[in-house]
Amino acid sequence: MSDTAVDTDEADQDVPKVVSSRFDVADGHTLDGYTRSGSFEGYAALRRVLTMTPGAVSELVKDATLLGRGGAAFPAGVKWGFCPPGVWPRYVVVNGDESEPGTYKDRLLMERDPHQLIEGSLIAAYAIGAAQVFLYVRGEMPHAQERIAAALNEAYEANLIGKNILGTDFSVDVVLTWGAGAYIVGEETALIESLEGNRGMPRLKPPFFPAAKGLYMMPTIVNNVETLSNLPWLLNHGVAEYRSIGTEASPGTRLIALSGDVERPGVYEVPQGTTTFRELFESERYGGGIRGGHELKMFIPGGASAPWFFPEQVDLPLEGRVVGGEGSMLGSGAVVVMDDTTDAVRACLRLVRFFARESCGKCTPCREGTVWEEKILQRILDGQGRPSDLDLLLDVADNISPGPYPLAAYAEADLEAIPFPPRQTTICPLGPSSVAPITSAIRRFRHEFEDKINRKDSIPVTSAGMSNV
C-alpha cells in the first residue's frame, strides 16, 4: 500500500472515520501518537470501561449492533454472550490472519494503528472476563508484527496491559503470535488449532463453537481485527452516534479494500449500507472510475470466496444483508473490480487455483475436488478441453457444495438471484468457496469457456502453463 491510496481528501469531513483516523498520522502507531491524534483520545475508552461493569460493556456493544468484520457479519455483542456462564478461564483471540485475496484492510489497522486494536482487545477481554488475549497475526505481515510488538511493549510499560491495569484489579496479558503461511488459519477454529501448536485444520462446528469449546477447549471469543478496532471509537462516542452512521441493520462503517481495474485502488472507510458499489467505483473520493476508460465486466463484492457481481448489481448498497440476498457476500470487505479486458476463464482459474493450493487437506471433497477443478480449468485453457468438461466442472463443484449455489440475478437469461450462503459437504467454507468463481463464470460467460474448448480462443499449450494466467 502506498500512502496515496489512503483517503485523505479534505472534502470528506462528513464521512466519520471510526477506525481509520490515524492512517495518515505519521506516528499514529506509537502510544504518544495514539493518545494525541485521531477521532478520539487513545485509551480513554479503556479508562471509561474500567469504571463500568463487564455486563454493561457487553450490553453497550450489543445495543450498537457491532457486526463482525471478518466475513460472517455476526453481531459481536451477541457472540460474547455465548460464553457458557461459570466456565473459566476464557480467552480472547484476535484474528489478524487476514489472507483472503483482495483483502488488506486489517494489515493497515495493525500497521498504522496497533494501539487502537490493543485497546479494543482489552475492552473485549474486560467484557467477557478474559485474562489472556492472543493476538494472531498473519505470518507474511512482518511489519504489522513489529508494529504490534512495539505497541505492546509501550502498553505494558504504561501499565495498560499486565497486572492491575491502571491501578484497577483488572489484569490481562496479551500474547503476540504469528502464522506459518496458511490461508485456512483465518478460519477461527483452524486458527485455534494453530495457536495450540497443531496443524491449521478447522474443527467441526458444532460441537467446537469457540465461544463454548475453543482454545484448549475453553470458551474463546475470536474477533476480527477491524471489529475490535471499532470498540475504542464506539466507547468514546456512544451507541447513538455509532448507530447514526450506516443503516439500522448494519450501523457503522466498513473498511473496504478496493482493488483491480479502478483508477484508485486502496482502502476506504465507508458507511455501511448507504454507499453503493457504483459510488465506490466511480466517485473521486474512492475508486475514481474504471481504469483507462474501460467497461466494468464483473466484480467480486467480498473477497475471492464471494460469487461474482456484474454491472446490473452495481447500484446495490455496500451492506452485508442486501448483498447476501442478491446472491453474494460482502465478506471481509474486499472488492475486486474486473474490466472488459478480463478473460473470465483465466480469472476463474486464478481464483480456483488459490483455493486448491490453500486447501488444508482435511475434508475429502475440498482436498480432492478443488485440485480437480483446477486441473479441468487448466486443461480448458491449455486447449485440451472437452465439451463435457463444463458439466463435469459444475458437478464436481456440486459435490463440494451441493444444491443451488448462490448467484447473482441474470435478467437476460431470466434467472433470479440465489441468496447466500452455500451448502457444503466440508467442515469449513474453503472448498465451497472454490465453487463461487466456477458457477459465476460459467453461468454468465459460458460462451468464453466454449470458445476455448472449441479452440476459437485457445492459448497455445506451453510448459509455462499457469504463469500466463
Place this chain on the structure above:
Amino acid sequence: MSEKPRDLEITEPVEITLNGELITAQNGELLIDACERNGSYIPRFCYHPRMSPVGMCRMCLVEVDTGRGAALQPSCMIPVSDGMSVDTESDGVAKAQDGILEFLLANHPLDCPVCDKGGECPLQDQAYAYGPGESRFVEEKRHNEKPIPISDLVFLDRERCILCDRCTRFADEVAGDPLIHFIHRGSHTEVNTFPGEPFASYFSGNTVQICPVGALTASPYRFKARPWDLEETESTCTRCSVGCRVTVESSRNEVLRLQGVDSDPVNWSWLCDKGRFGFEAGNSRNRISQPLLRSESGELSEVRWNTALDGAASAISAAVDGRGPQSVAVLGGARLTNESAYAWTKLAKGVIGTDNVDCQLGDGLPAELVLGLPGASIDEVCESGATVLYLGPDAKEELPVLYLRLRHAADSDGVKIVEVGPTLTGLSPYVAESITALPGETASVVAALLDGTSEHVQASALLRDASDLKVVIGRANLAEDETITVKAANLIRESVPGATFLPALRRGNVRGALEAGLSPGLLPGGAVLAGTVPPGWQSVPTEKGGSASEILEDAANGRVEVLILLGSDPLRDFPDRSLARRALAGAKTVISVDPFVNASAELADLVLAASMFSESAGTTTNLEGRVTTLNQKVTPPGTARDDWMIAVDLTDRLGADLGVETSAADLLHEMAEFSDAHVALRDGDPVGDGVMLDISGRDLVTPAEFEVPAANAYSLRLVLNRTMYDKGTLLAESPSSAGLAGESVVKLSAADAAPLGVDGSTQVKVTSEHGSVIVAATIDPKVPKGVAVMHHVLGDVDAGTLLVSGDPVCDVRVEVS
C-alpha cells in the same frame, strides 16, 4: 469395516426418526453408532469406535434435521438428541456418498489386483456399494514412491492413502507414539514420519489393521495371501498374560496373520506388535516335529514317541523308586493351556506324587500371594475415577496392551495412578506421580505412603483418600527378591482393607497354571495341599515341594534326579544363571517338553515335541483371571502334540489313567468340579469375552521376611528388567521381529555416569559379589541415581551371572573397563 459399535446399555433414552421410523437411542451417543445399531449402516472411513471422531473423510454424511431444516452432517460427529430426524437414504445423501467416493478414487491407484487389501478393502467394498460405476477423472493421478518403510515392520504406500487420519490418530491418541503425522497441504497432504525418526512403536501393527485401504502393510503378511484364501478362527494371544482376543488367520495350514478383536473388557481391538507378529515362530523351520533322544554319541536325534515316552517313564519310575517322588520335579507350564496345566499338575501331584512343581522361574510372585489377594479386573483398575497404586514392571515393555488401557484410563478417564518403582517407565508420563523406590525399598516406600509419613504428600493423600484402592502388583526388578514385593502387598492389605489387586505377571497363562495347581503346596483352585484328594485323583503329595529356585538347587545337588522342563528355558529365563547351569548339569535326567530345542533343551536328555499357539485347542486364563478359548487353526508339525496328550501318554506308561475320555475339555470340567475358583466353568465353556474366575481372594498366607543390606557408597543397586523385544526363543524364531532386540547395555543416571566418564557408548565392567560382565554403558533419564539397569535376556552379555537367587538385592560396582 469390521469395527462394530460398542455394546451400549441405554440409560438416557431419546427418540429420533431414522428414515421415517421412530427409534430409541442413547442421548448423546454418536449418530453413526445409533443408526448402525438400528439397522442402518452408514458408510465411513475415518470413524473408528475406539478413537475420537474427526469427521474428515465425509463419507458418513447424512441428512440431519434438528428443527432448522435438513442439512448434510457427518454422522460420526453428531451426538443424538431428542426429536432429531435423520435420513440416511435420501437422494442428497446418495449423491454426496457417490461424490465422496469419486473424490477418494480420483487419485487412488486402482492396483487392487496386487494390493494386499483387495478383497477386504473398505474402499473397494464401499465403492461397490455406494460409489459411481466409473471415474470421470481423466487427469494425471498423484504419484509417490511406492511403499516406503516407515518402521522395521510397516510399509506406507502414499498413493493408496486416503488420508483418513486413522493411523496418525492411533499413534497419537491410543499408543502415545505420535511418530507419524500429516505433512504438506491440500492434495499434497501425506502421512509420513519425521525425518530420521521411524515409526518405531510397539503398537505399529494396529495401524495396518485399521487402515481402510492398502496404504499400510506389515512385512510379515505382505504378498503372502489373498483375503479370500484365508480361513480364520477366534482365539486368545498368549504371548503375555493380558489375554488379547485375536483372530488367527491361516492359509494352507500356515498361520499368516493375527488381527485384534474388540474385546471390551480386555484389548479393545488393539494388539502389541510382539503378539501380532509372534505367530511367525510357529512357522519356523527350527520347530521340532519328532521327539529327540540323546544318543550314545551325545547328539540329540529323532526317535519314535514310544521310545521317547518309555524312556521318560522309566527315568521317572527309577527316580521315584530310588529317592522317592520328590526326586522328580516339573519346572514351567505357564505357557500351557489350562487343560494342559491341569493335566501336568495331576500327573505330577496325583500320579507321580511330587510337589516339586513350579510354573514360574523365580521371576514371578508366590502362588499364595497371587491367588490369595482379592482381585481386581482390568476394567476395575481402569474404571473412570479410580485410584491405582502401580507396583509392577514397565507395562509398556512387558504387558503392552495393559499399558494402552492404563494410558487411556489416566489420559481420558481421570484415573489417578501413583507409580512406585526403581525406574521411570513407559507409563510415567501419564501418572499422577512417579515415586522412586530403590531396590530393596519398595515395601518401606509403600509403607510411608500409606501411613502418611512419606515426603510425597500429594501421592500419599491420593492413596490414603481412595475409597477403593486398586493395586497393580508385579516384579519391576528381577534382581530384587520377591519377598520385598510380598511384604509391600501384605502391608497394603493390612492398612487398606478394601484394596484389590491386579497381578502383573508376564507369561501367557501363568495365572491359569497357578490356578491349575502348578505350584508347590497347592492344588487346583488354590486349595492348600492338606490331604484332600481331588475327585479323579489317586493321591496327593505328602510333603510340600520347593519353588523354582529350590528345585534347581535340589537338582544341582542331586536331590532332584528327573527335571522336567515344561516349555521352560531356565538357562535363559531363570535370573540366577549359574544356578540354572548347575541344576541342568546336576540332574540325572532332564526332559524338555517344548516346540523348540531351546538353550536348556540343548542340554536335555530327552526333548518331547510339543504343539504351540494356534495348534491346540483349549482355554487360557489372563492375568485378571478371565478364562477365554484358544482355538486350533493349524496342525502341529510332524508328530508334535499337545502338552496334555504327552501327560496322558506318560501317565499311561506309569500305569495310571489321567481320566481323559474324549478331549481336553474333560480335564477342564474335572478341574472345575473340584476348584472353587472355576465355579463359573461348571455351567459351560467360555465363549467370546470369556468368563471370570472367582477372584475374590483366598485365605493364603505369604510370609515375607528379609533383610536388605545397607547400600554402600561405592555401589549401585542393580535393576534387572525386561524389554519387549529380547533374545527369547519365540522372538528369535520370528524373522520380522528377531532383529528388533537391542544389544546388551547397562543404563545409568547422568549423576552416576558423570564421575565414571561414561558418555555414550563407553564399555564398562559391572561387578557384583558373584561375577562380572563387560558391557556398554549409556545414560538414561529414566534411571535414578544409585541404580544400574540391565535387561534380562538381551544381547550377548549375561546379566544373570551377577545374581544369586535368594539375595534381597544385588549391588554392583561399575568401572570403565
